[in-house]
Amino acid sequence: MADNGTFRRETRDWLEANCPESMRQPYNYEADACWGGRNCKFQSEDQKAWLQRMASRGWTVPTWPKEYGGGGLDLAQAKILKQELARINARPPLESFGISMLGPPLLKFGSEELKLQHLPPIARGEIRWAQGYSEPNAGSDLASLQMRADDMGDHFIVNGSKIWTSYGDKGDWMFCLVRTDFEAKKHAGITFVMFDMTTEGVSTRPIKLISGKSPFTETFLDNVRVEKNQVIGEINDGWTIAKYLLSHEREMIAGAGILASGSLPVSEVAARALGRQNGILSEPMLRADIARFEIDERCLALTIERARDEVKAGVSLGAVASMFKYYGTELNKRRYELLMSVSGQEALQWEGGEDGLGELPKKWLRTKGNSIEGGTSEIQLNIVAKRILGLPG
Amino acid sequence: MADNGTFRRETRDWLEANCPESMRQPYNYEADACWGGRNCKFQSEDQKAWLQRMASRGWTVPTWPKEYGGGGLDLAQAKILKQELARINARPPLESFGISMLGPPLLKFGSEELKLQHLPPIARGEIRWAQGYSEPNAGSDLASLQMRADDMGDHFIVNGSKIWTSYGDKGDWMFCLVRTDFEAKKHAGITFVMFDMTTEGVSTRPIKLISGKSPFTETFLDNVRVEKNQVIGEINDGWTIAKYLLSHEREMIAGAGILASGSLPVSEVAARALGRQNGILSEPMLRADIARFEIDERCLALTIERARDEVKAGVSLGAVASMFKYYGTELNKRRYELLMSVSGQEALQWEGGEDGLGELPKKWLRTKGNSIEGGTSEIQLNIVAKRILGLPG
Amino acid sequence: MALVLNEEQLMLKDSARSFLDSQAPVSHLRELRDSEDREGFSRELWAEMADMGWPAILVPEQYGGLGYGYTGIGIVLEETGRNLTPSPLLCTAMVGAAAIVKAGSDEQRESLLPAVAGGQHLLALACDESSRHAPHEITTTAVKDGESYRISGRKINVADGHIAETFIVSTQTANGVSLFLVPKDSGGVSVEPFRQLDTHHAANVAFDQVVVNKSSLLGPLDDGLGLLDYLLDVGRTGASAEMLGLAQEVFSRTLDYLKERKQFGVPIGSFQALQHRAAQLFGELEMCKSLVLKALQTLDEEPDGDPELASLTKSKLGETAHLAATEAIQMHGGIGMTDDFDIGFFLKRCKILDNLYGDSLYHLDRFARLRGY
């Protein structure tokens, strides 16, 4: 393997040659993100080319092994790639729950067969995945799920419903927690399965949020056949997989909170909107809140950096992901409260399309769910108290 | 009874004639307060005269019935008296746990004999009372108290120790919770007793606080004889009396939080210490915190006013006292944090006597106990959640 | 005055509550939204409110009103806040009526107050020009031209601007600030209505060389800043009363949910962390009740109001109502985020009311300034 200086140079050259101009700017709209999948409609030839070129090098998943469609990079190289992508403001070629959620547990717990079946299409953006965890009556008590999988020898017949499936109406395959032992205690008796969402008996219904948008669905399974060879880990041991996936998801959500790195600092937005008096922001009380926010934002960014460096130095992250999830989502809610305050009356209109007027309040409303989805803030604090701090009860 | 206009005029005239000039200014030191009692050393003839004159009219306890040493005033008259006292900045003639703590339950639950024995000396400031509630291992779980009273027919023999007795070394009599039934559930089996602290077997030891002062003692009872005719309420039903007393105490503590009414507003202290720039306080971040504090301070003052008006209008206060206790003590802690900030480095010296340098940090440290004594903030919130909001568990 | 409601006020409160519970609960707002109502409120409901005498509350008896004062109208606003009922009450029956009662000429009173009291004439205060509330920064001008004034400028986010028959417009005149009553059908007035995020509507209103007679001047010429501040303080207190109702209702729904929703085999209201947060919120709401009542009574008692109290009330209510609404969503969990459930409507309405006439941070600052620091 070439040394890192060479790698950086080659990466830079390749990106220069292969990243289309139009892919070198931040998203304007949510719809600018490319999610891949069977029914993917590319917004442009550039978007399609960018995905295909990156996938051809395995750089949609730089650290996955090459045999599964990855780039086979080590952590140092992956960091260089990330820096070089950031240098030219390159858009992510692919957004994917397959990568961010399913990938890690599948790599860790999946059989060789399952890895070869699923990982390469994920890496190429050919199959879009949906998550089937929550159920209407389970909520924070995830393990009390009731979706029922009856053992039919080589397959299960599954019945029940899931809720809060992100883009469930756009998914090709679903990974899903089902109950396979009805006698066992609730954390036992759960199995982690995968199935094609075009299988007979699968249907979805969008859930409209207070933001007016419908990024989630309910998902109904009516006598759906799921093959036993599509189980990750052992039957009745799905909770192990689920926990592993959740802690990765939390880390990702926390990261998203500060991933506003491309956008303007809140203080800058405020200074442009409100102006300065005597050199300081003209609304002194708002200024105090913004300063506290920006301090905490920097705190989280540095702590994520430290956690990553500690992982590299061999210290495991563990339950700390819950702390990040809590901190990051609370921070993101504060960010949007401040942006709403800064924007004042202009932010109060509901009309307007994806762009401009009416977009900010919808995003603001959407953030209120951050501290609920992926495990509520209360659940995260419980986890920190018990698993990290060792408090009893 | 004269109409209220006449009452106000007469009161004003009487105060004019009877309140010594030196009693018409705020306390400078804690020691300026008059606590009465057998060993009372008056600071001045004026202080002594002021107490005796007020006591002669029953105005140390304006609303108590005259036969118990009170003034027999109705609520409207009591309010007028308070206003007239405030008008001339008159000092309270007497500080007394007998008045603020023991009085209300004794009036409500005490036998006629006990009232006649104890209330008039309290009203005249002749007997100073100490409270014996907390025990070293009980803490917030007050009802788990262990002080043991063995029934000897017409009296008890009491053994055990109390902690956090306010000025226990200066008390003449003590009211006290003791366990009289060792089999009953913890809230049953408690009795409310009173005894003279000069009784053989009673001793105290001062507790030094982080403020360097010792306003509390531990109190030890070693085979102390307590007469059964000194029980308030029924034997084994002391918890009823205790709860009633506590809710009154909480209201008082909350009131104390905003009773800084004689002193300068925090914002004024700040403006004098720090100056203004462009018309606003020169430290903008401190200004924001002070404004939030002053808003909450006003909120509490108005809410106490509203609660009193509601009581007059026939609405009962009940568990709301817990809310006041919580809010008032948290507010008082904030007040002293802000005063420390405003005073900056000058507030960091420990030297100096009662006056000036070194006094503020001691007061600041002392306030940290406000949210612990008289039932912690956590206990108050539990009470609000369960008794007012009806939350389960 | 004692900080409690008197008999008459308690009756008014009860009747308002039972009327709104049956005629205009939150589902009423939802219907208006789903039917994409052009005005965002119901004229029929408004007629019923007028029958109940609500727009007449602040109007003196000699002009066909009830003379119940600010506390009266505030009580009703608290109840509409509880039900999130859209209506012209705040802008017409409180701010608008106050403007004419306080500063109107005999002619203005006689021509407007009976129609206001009857609910036939709607008013709107047009006072904001920049996105952040800054009512003293006025670029709209009124230039004297013989017996008339020519008004030019643009006011944004005028509450009820989409339905008002008459605007109360703040302008710069030769030597200061003056308010004018401008009929919407005056030549040169253009109204751009829009829907707000709480599904109430509002409008931006442009005035292009609008000619009004000098008799349209409301209050003193060039010296109208005090009147403007007074009317804003009235509006702030009214919005605070609405937020008080809103906050209490959303808290009450949350308490119900805490008692009913089970997780891990027990009601979630048995979890101490939630209990403590609920108890703290209860305390804040008790504070808010005292503030709103005191602020309303003060408007009734003090001819010029109490700006410091108005700001502290608006600041505290904005903050507490927001806390109540966001805690409600968090404690309801996923279902609180869905449009099918009503909780989100409270958060949205709260955002609008907090912003109206200056948000909680604006008033935190104003409070400190008024206290001289």
Next chain:
Amino acid sequence: MALVLNEEQLMLKDSARSFLDSQAPVSHLRELRDSEDREGFSRELWAEMADMGWPAILVPEQYGGLGYGYTGIGIVLEETGRNLTPSPLLCTAMVGAAAIVKAGSDEQRESLLPAVAGGQHLLALACDESSRHAPHEITTTAVKDGESYRISGRKINVADGHIAETFIVSTQTANGVSLFLVPKDSGGVSVEPFRQLDTHHAANVAFDQVVVNKSSLLGPLDDGLGLLDYLLDVGRTGASAEMLGLAQEVFSRTLDYLKERKQFGVPIGSFQALQHRAAQLFGELEMCKSLVLKALQTLDEEPDGDPELASLTKSKLGETAHLAATEAIQMHGGIGMTDDFDIGFFLKRCKILDNLYGDSLYHLDRFARLRGY
């Protein structure tokens, strides 16, 4: 640079911790207080620290130092913070050493650094004149007089001012700000020592026509403001490191107590409301760890430091350490309020460190200013 300690630094941390645990735990501070020690620290302990090489950490090897940099001294300060150990480390081994290393003339370096590294020479930065930290407002003057300067003025609350052999004094000179090294035994220097509330000592120091040779100038004439700010940022970062140790220790003691103390038949740490507060505090402490390490590394890497980072670190640490100390008292209940118990010492020390070189609100404001708003 990775945000982790390297091997050398980990070893330094371990040795500091085990030395302090055995030689200077909190009881050491208590003994100093109860014996009313005249200086508030132990000269014997300081000699042992010098034997360990701590005052030499920041001093370059050519002057008899170790050259471990800011991260090294910060690690040791975190450990003294944990044990509340009074010592001249912050003022001499960090701020003082930094001043001479950064700005000293060859002569100054040669005469002072070996003695600093050996622990024989103590320094103090005398920079405050008003009760609230305002280091740019300097009324102390240094007037040129031939080859000398005459210094007059009064500095207050000089940390280690009661023991320093040499003061680093900020002054107004003809065309700006200049720093001078002033020996304590110069004629006209008077030191008024006092005990602070944390039982550490400090002093007010008056300079009455103190004559120093021009060779005592530290750094540039008239252009010393940048140097002063740099030294303050060094001190702020050091104080932050101490607060980090303090906050972690008091939190750790609180966790132990939560697990051990029983009420209502269960450990109080099983109450969810306390659990959530502890978990939130844990999160804040994780943030603080990252900040302090980054701030120390930045001092090692950036010649002029990073004022924004120094302020944000000082602000956050001041706030979080205070939260940790007050939560500790609240969660310990009555016993936490007693002088017999150690918890109160943490709150007191925290107040001093928060105030030193500007408290958390001061730095919140400075942070915003430095970011241009």
